[in-house]
Structures are given as structure tokens and as C-alpha cells.
Amino acid sequence: MMGLRVNKKYAQTVLSRLKELGVIDPQFRIQSSGDDVIIPLSTTEFGDVLVDIPSKVEDCEFEQRTPRNTSLRDYLSTVLPENLTPISSFDTIGEIAVVDIKEDLLPFKKTIAEGILKTSPKIRTVFRKMKAVGGEFRLRQLEYLAGEDNSSTVHKEYGVNLMVDIRKVYFSPRLSTEHWRISQMVHEGERILDLFTATGIFPLVIAKYHDCEIVAVDHNPHGIEELEGNISRNKLLGTIEGECSDASIFHSEVPFDRIIMNHPSGSENFLTKADSLLKVGGILHFYTFVPIENFEKEAADKLHSLLPRYEVIRVHRIRQYSPNEYHVAVDARKV
Numbered sequence: 001m002m003g004l005r006v007n008k009k010y011a012q013t014v015l016s017r018l019k020e021l022g023v024i025d026p027q028f029r030i031q032s033s034g035d036d037v038i039i040p041l042s043t044t045e046f047g048d049v050l051v052d053i054p055s056k057v058e059d060c061e062f063e064q065r066t067p068r069n070t071s072l073r074d075y076l077s078t079v080l081p082e083n084l085t086p087i088s089s090f091d092t093i094g095e096i097a098v099v100d101i102k103e104d105l106l107p108f109k110k111t112i113a114e115g116i117l118k119t120s121p122k123i124r125t126v127f128r129k130m131k132a133v134g135g136e137f138r139l140r141q142l143e144y145l146a147g148e149d150n151s152s153t154v155h156k157e158y159g160v161n162l163m164v165d166i167r168k169v170y171f172s173p174r175l176s177t178e179h180w181r182i183s184q185m186v187h188e189g190e191r192i193l194d195l196f197t198a199t200g201i202f203p204l205v206i207a208k209y210h211d212c213e214i215v216a217v218d219h220n221p222h223g224i225e226e227l228e229g230n231i232s233r234n235k236l237l238g239t240i241e242g243e244c245s246d247a248s249i250f251h252s253e254v255p256f257d258r259i260i261m262n263h264p265s266g267s268e269n270f271l272t273k274a275d276s277l278l279k280v281g282g283i284l285h286f287y288t289f290v291p292i293e294n295f296e297k298e299a300a301d302k303l304h305s306l307l308p309r310y311e312v313i314r315v316h317r318i319r320q321y322s323p324n325e326y327h328v329a330v331d332a333r334k335v
């Protein structure tokens with residue numbers, strides 16, 4: 001393959017100019033040869049950027065790097081221009097990486113995606129987050145960047161194998177601790193309603209560990225279809241019944257011991273509906289976005305504005321959703 005021979009005293013200058021152009025091949029190590037270094041090149045087309053430096057393009061054998069042992073940040077710092085801070089993390093859903101790339105790094109999005117594939121052996125597909133989650137099914141617009149163009153994967157969460165197509169159904173790996181927190185509060189024999197279930201991850205994590213009866217509702221037919229598959233895919237102690245329905249018209253003759261409402265941008269519109277389905281003494285998990293300042297009071301006030309007699313057990317902060325807002329869960333008892 002082709003390399004660029006240059007005296008060591010020029011190496012730093014040459015490296016930073018070539019990095020700027022993205023023409024160094026990061027899969028190979030720079031060779032030392034007497035007073036010179038030989039830099040592996042992915043292309044020899046770099047115009048006249050080295051016109052002032054004595055250098056020579058030649059054919060050379062290079063030693064391969066072992067990217068498996070290289071962190072993404074280290075890898076990217078060899079291929080991105082020095083003035084840019086490389087990204088070091090991304091969301092992992094099964095074998096898919098979903099990466100948020102800031103404006104200044106966008107011209108290098110393909111290089112970043114290739115870097116993720118090279119340094120993370122379990123990843124087979126890389127997508128980029130385009131916009132915030134939105135629309136009636138709360139989906140994220142994704143741009144395919146590298147690997148296999150397939151948005152379906154099996155994700156593992158607390159022993160549950162979850163098949164999800166992230167272009168069709170909402171799923172966030174950042175909520176796993178919250179799914180587990182709720183699962184740990186459940187008692188055997190409870191009758192539970194998950195009103196905005198998406199792929200059914202709350203019911204699956206609960207039913208994996210508890211013998212209880214769960215009804216899982218969402219108006220996204222893909223979510224309910226995936227839930228059905230996920231019920232068969234997992235060995236569960238409890239039962240789950242999926243129902244494709246708008247939450248506002250969902251009806252049940254038998255009331256519930258616990259209702260989960262994780263649709264933080266909209267669940268407040270369904271509080272009275274949930275109240276009509278919950279037993280006295282039952283527990284409501286109401287999710288919402290609230291300003292960071294006084295978030296506990298803000299969240300309790302939101303619940304009490306519609307259900308004033310509910311006793312707030314705790315307001316649990318899940319994550320920072322935007323510069324000014326938290327995503328919180330209000331755990332409350334119907335009295």
C-alpha cells in the first residue's frame with residue numbers, strides 16, 4: 001500500500017495537515033525508518049499541502065492496528081482534525097449504535113461511524129440521531145451511516161430479549177434503570193396496566209420476575225406486534241396481554257392495582273382516564289417533563305391539578321431531558 005516518507009522533524013506538521021484532509025489510513029501503524037517516518041495513506045490525492053516539506057510517496061508494507069483494543073476516542077483522534085473533540089460515546093440498542101453528532105463533526109460523520117464499527121466488535125449498524133423524538137408514536141428520525149442498513153435488532157435488558165425495530169417503535173436504552181426500578185416495586189399477583197407500552201419493555205421486565213397479570217396498551221400497531229413476538233421469545237413468570245388501542249378509549253371491567261404512564265410529553269392528558277381504571281389504594285406511575293428548578297413541586301402540582309387527592313409517595317428524577325427540564329416519575333397512591 002502507499003505511504004508518505006518524511007523526515008521525523010516534519011512528522012507533526014505533516015500529520016496534522018494530512019489529518020485535516022482525512023487521508024491517513026487509521027487501520028495501519030506509522031512506520032519508523034531511520035530518520036524518517038512512513039505514514040499510511042488511504043489516498044495519495046492531497047494536492048499541494050506538502051509543497052514546502054520534502055516528502056516522498058512510496059509503496060510500503062504496514063503493520064495493522066488492532067482496533068478492538070483502541071477506544072473510539074483514541075481511534076478518532078488519529079483520523080479527525082486536531083482542533084475537533086472526538087465523540088467518545090453513543091447509545092447501544094442490541095447490535096445498533098445510535099450516535100449524536102454535533103454540527104462541527106458532521107462533515108466527518110461517515111469516518112465516525114466507521115470508527116464505531118472498527119472499535120466496537122458487537123456493533124453491526126450505525127445510525128445518527130437527526131431530531132428529537134416526535135410524532136404520534138414518539139419515533140426518532142435516524143440517518144443510516146454505516147454497516148448493515150437494518151433497524152431491527154434484539155436488545156438485552158435485565159434478562160429480557162427484546163426484538164425492536166427502532167425506526168418503527170420507540171425504545172430508549174437510557175430507561176433501563178427505570179424499568180427495573182418499577183419491576184422491583186411490584187408484588188406477586190398484581191394486576192397492572194401499562195398505558196403507553198411501545199415494545200412492552202416495562203411489562204416484559206416485570207413479568208420476567210413476577211407472577212402477575214399485565215395489560216399493555218399502545219396505539220402503535222408495530223409496538224403491539226413486536227410485543228407479541230417478545231412474549232414468546234422470553235420465559236416469563238407473569239402474563240401479558242397486548243392491546244392496540246388509543247389510551248383514551250381503552251376500557252376494562254376489572255380495575256388495576258398499578259398503572260404505568262410513561263409518555264412524558266402527553267400522559268397528563270390521560271390522568272383522569274387512568275384514575276377511572278385504578279383501584280382505591282392502587283399505585284400510579286405518572287411520567288412527565290418538568291423544569292429543573294423545583295422539579296419535585298412542579299411534578300406533584302401537575303398531578304394534583306387533575307387528581308388532587310392522590311398521595312405523592314416520591315418524585316423520582318430519571319434524567320435531564322433538555323437544558324431546562326428533567327424527565328421524572330411521580331409515584332402516587334390513590335386514596
Ligand SMILES: C[S@@+](CC[C@H](N)C(=O)[O-])C[C@H]1O[C@@H](n2cnc3c(N)ncnc32)[C@H](O)[C@@H]1O
Binds near residue numbers: 172217246
Ligand atoms: C415514550 S414512548 C413509551 C416508552 C415505553 N413505555 C418505555 O418505557 O420504553 C410513548 C408511547 O406512547 C404511545 N402513545 C402516544 N399517544 C398514545 C395514545 N393516545 N394512546 C396509546 N398510545 C399512545 C406512543 O406510540 C409511544 O409508543
